[in-house]
Amino acid sequence: MNYSTLKKTVALSFASLMAVGVANAQTDSTMSASTTTAKVFGGRGQYNTWSFGLNAGVVSPLVAIGGVHDYTDWKARLGYGASLRWQLAHSFGLQLEAHGGKVAGTNESANNGTRDGFRSYDTRFWSGTLSGTVNVATIDFIRRKNAVNFFVTAGGGMVWYNPTYVTANNVAGRYTNSDGSNHYVKSLVIPVGAGVKFRLADALALNLGYTMNFTDDDNLDALKRGYPSKDKYSYGYGGLEYTFGPSSKPNLDWVNPVAMMYDELYDAALRQEVEALKGRVTNVENAVNDLKKDSDGDGVSDQFDKCPNTPAGTVVDGAGCPIKFPEPAADSVKAEAYSNIQFDFDSSVLRTSSYSVLDAVSADMRSNTAKTVELDGYASSEGTAAHNLRLSKDRANSVKTYLVNSGVEARRIKVKGLGETNPIADNSTEEGRVMNRRVEFKQK
Missing domain, CATH: 2.40.160.20 (Porin)
Structure with a gap:
């Protein structure tokens, strides 16, 4: 050859x-689409x-x-x-x-x-x-x-x-x-x-x-x-x-990897699962929107609002219902309204027993819009002077927060922390220390 x-x-x-x-x-170029059991990234074993x-x-x-x-x-x-x-x-x-x-x-x-x-x-x-x-x-x-x-x-x-x-x-x-x-x-x-x-x-x-x-x-x-x-x-x-x-x-x-990826992406079961997932996401979004909905604008969502359609500007509680404040009835009520607010040891949390006095103060100040007040916070003599000064101011701010939340303008309330100064009782006894843990009102 x-x-x-x-x-x-x-x-x-x-x-x-x-x-x-x-x-x-x-x-092969004209054959119909056919899938196999092989999956992308499924390994050589398939x-x-x-x-x-x-x-x-x-x-x-x-x-x-x-x-x-x-x-x-x-x-x-x-x-x-x-x-x-x-x-x-x-x-x-x-x-x-x-x-x-x-x-x-x-x-x-x-x-x-x-x-x-x-x-x-x-x-x-x-x-x-x-x-x-x-x-x-x-x-x-x-x-x-x-x-x-x-x-x-x-x-x-x-x-x-x-x-x-x-x-x-x-x-x-x-x-x-x-x-x-x-x-x-x-x-x-x-x-x-x-x-x-x-x-x-x-x-x-x-x-x-x-x-x-x-x-x-x-x-x-x-x-x-x-x-x-x-x-x-x-x-x-x-x-x-x-x-x-x-x-x-x-x-x-x-094997053509492109065809494999196409088959895997267009698998009927996968598409059904994606559609089902879309439906679940839509349900969650609707539920979130329902939770956020507040038709009357009182800050409480409709799902939890027990008093819907409250007028704009109404002070409401956590259930969306208006808070009713007692109106002053006489001078004796006014005098009670500005009684000292007492506190527990090393605490600035309001006692529930103080709410009636504070509600009376709020009612009086809302009915007399020209009136202002100074809140003087005090502490007993336990602890350091610096600590007691901070504690006394925190107590005065607790009173102010309550009054502001009840409808009194913040600009009409001044706060001072005076620490363990100006005691009104003997700090050597527990009875005296209890009385010194207080906030006093000064009307102006």
Whole structure:
């Protein structure tokens, strides 16, 4: 087989297989939407990931990137192989490969058909390699399922070979051991390749590929030159690959992540759950709005307002009902209204017994809008003077807060804290200290 005939044969085969793949891709582009049990970020366990392949093709001592060949001519020889691949992701897998075949060349174009003392060689080899395989452009925005995958590979391994050669004197020879058996040379080999894969079915694919194999030795062709050079060979092949696993699981090699995300987002159960969640959120929002609604503006929401429609400005209690303050009846009531307010030890909290006096003060001041009052807070002599000063002012502010909440304008009330000064009883007795814990009114 000459080089020109080989090129034509390979090109025609490649074109035919591409046509089959394109037709298959067009079929996939029009297929109806179908979902699988696989989920985005669901892990490798939901896919079939192990594949076994067989291939055969043409081996030559030349590679696509060029380089030196120790013979003037090369011969195409048969190559064959098997592979075991573990797909780790949509775009990456590890592949263990075993190959065998022959590499051959001649010096037919040289003077007298010889060169460097050799007429030809024909080397049988075996190799074992481990490579990484990267699928290119695995995400497809047009079709739901990929039908064509382009891939690149690179790895390393070992090659064993035994050259058979013919010398310039037409003497045939080969590498032998001391006992006369064939001697196989062992060398490191680095395969680098690319190819295209066509999906015939989810578990079956047609592979076309080309691999350049770089050895770490220089006698693959039985000739070791006097200057540094490394022998190499290429392998163009076609083959079938079968993926193991149950049919209920998709082949990870052909999964399109875009289609998976689409199916997961438009899953009927998920959409129903989202709609139900929207309804629950709407109910919560309506409930919150009902809780906030205050039709009469009295500061108590309608849900808790026991006295709706109170007039604007009405002072109400926590239930939304108006607070009724007693009206002054006589001068004696007025006099009671401004009685001292007593407090418990170290406390500024109003006693409930003081409410009647404070209500009377509020009623009087609301009926006499020109009247103002000064609140003088005091404390007994226990504790430090600074503490008692703060405590006395807090007591006066407690009285002011009550009066303001009952409807008296804050501007008409002045507050003073006088501490333990001006006692009205003896601080050496408990009875006297009780009387000194007070707030006095000064009317103006």
